[in-house]
Amino acid sequence: MDKRKRTFLIIALLAAIVLIGTAGYYLMLDITLMNAFYMTIITMSTVGFQEVAPMHATAQLFTVGLIVISLATIGYSGGQLIGLLLDGSLRESWREQKMKEQLNALNDHIIVCGAGETGWHIIQSLMKQNTDFVVIEFEEEKLEAVKEYGSILAFQGDATSDDVLERAGISRARSLVASLNNDANNLYTVLSARQLNPNLNIVARAITHDSHEKLIRAGADKTVSPNEIGGYRMASMLTKPNVVAFLDTITHSGKIDLNLNEVIIQADSELSNKTLMQASIPEQTDLIIIAIKEQDNEQIVFNPTKEHLLKAGQILIVLGDDKDLNKLKNLAGAL
CATH class of the missing domain: 3.40.50.720 (NAD(P)-binding Rossmann-like Domain)
Structure with missing residues (x-):
């Protein structure tokens, strides 16, 4: 049961006891509604103030029953309210601790x-x-x-x-x-x-x-x-719609699942110190090599030739299906 329902149940139980007690004293003791309400409250709270009218046997039995029911209801309600407070506090504390552990693990x-x-x-x-x-x-x-x-x-x-x-x-x-x-x-x-x-x-x-x-x-x-x-994209959609369609394919906006990715060649990989022809990357991975970024400068070689020498530290920029990327990472020693 959520907090809102439990709170509503507690209020409803207390209100029902007050209404039953007030109606019972009003009918049995022939007193005003205000006095009947007063009798109900002092009975529920067990403060022991003097009754507003003589109590006959039926009224006494009614009072005993009202006290028992009131004590049980108030005890239940108090427990529920304390539970609600502790539950929220403990849950928040638990969330904070879990968040701290997750952040520290990053x-x-x-x-x-x-x-x-x-x-x-x-x-x-x-x-x-x-x-x-x-x-x-x-x-x-x-x-x-x-x-x-x-x-x-x-x-x-x-x-x-x-x-x-x-x-x-x-x-x-x-x-x-x-x-x-x-x-x-x-x-x-x-x-x-x-x-x-x-x-x-x-x-x-x-x-x-x-x-x-x-x-x-x-x-x-x-x-x-x-x-x-x-702005550039909207203009390109008007002037170069086929180029935009191709870019959409690369960025997963189209129906074909292609993506641009990058892989770093490690020193101990089987690609290091081989030419692109010797490495046979497209044949082994089904990926297309778009460009190679050199390690020692910001130069990017687009559409590299088959004679281009692969070295450790170079970044291969490739186009293809994500599921084929691990094949290249394995060849480049990145896994």
Whole structure:
């Protein structure tokens, strides 16, 4: 029985006893309703005040029964009320302890700051990729909406606060997304995050056009403007509809389940020091190599030739079905 039903039952039982007692004394003792109500209350509370009228045998038996029923009901009601209070307190304490244990267990995870429209799409994407992450949201309504979606690790807090970021395990995190509702909050979050973890990969939401550079100077590695991306996409749907259809396929918006992924070549892998022709990656994995990012610089080689030499530390950017990705990870020594 939930709290609302139990509370209603307690009130209903007490009200029923008061009504029965008042009606009984009114009819048996021939007194006013006020006096009958008074007699009922002093009988239920067992305070022992003087009766307002002489008590005959029937009234005495009625009083004995009313006392027994009242004591039982009040005892039950008191126990239920105490149970409700302790239940809520203990449950909240248990949830807090469980949350603390889950947060302490996080490592190499992503911190999502803000669960608004942009944050919600980030959360859904991370869930599909089975990535460990924690959500920080200041508004209780948005936080509850996130928790109702599934077993998402999320807690209420101000992401611009160092204490809140430390609670989210920022020192052990690998990335942070600042997707709050204004540039000022995103800027403060980026500043705090960069100070707490210099090696953190930070992606920040830029709302206004001139906020990109400020966020980068504050410590963000990358900035994204949902408004700009939305505008470009809408224009592309008008001028390049087939390109958009292809991109939809890659981003799981289409019916074909393809995705862009990246895999790092490890030093002890069988791909290291082989050419693309010798590695035969497409034949072994059914994945298409789109580009290769070199280890020692930011250069990205698009559509690499078969003679391209694979080295440890290079990042392979591939297109294909997610289920084939583990084949490549196994070849690259990433599993």
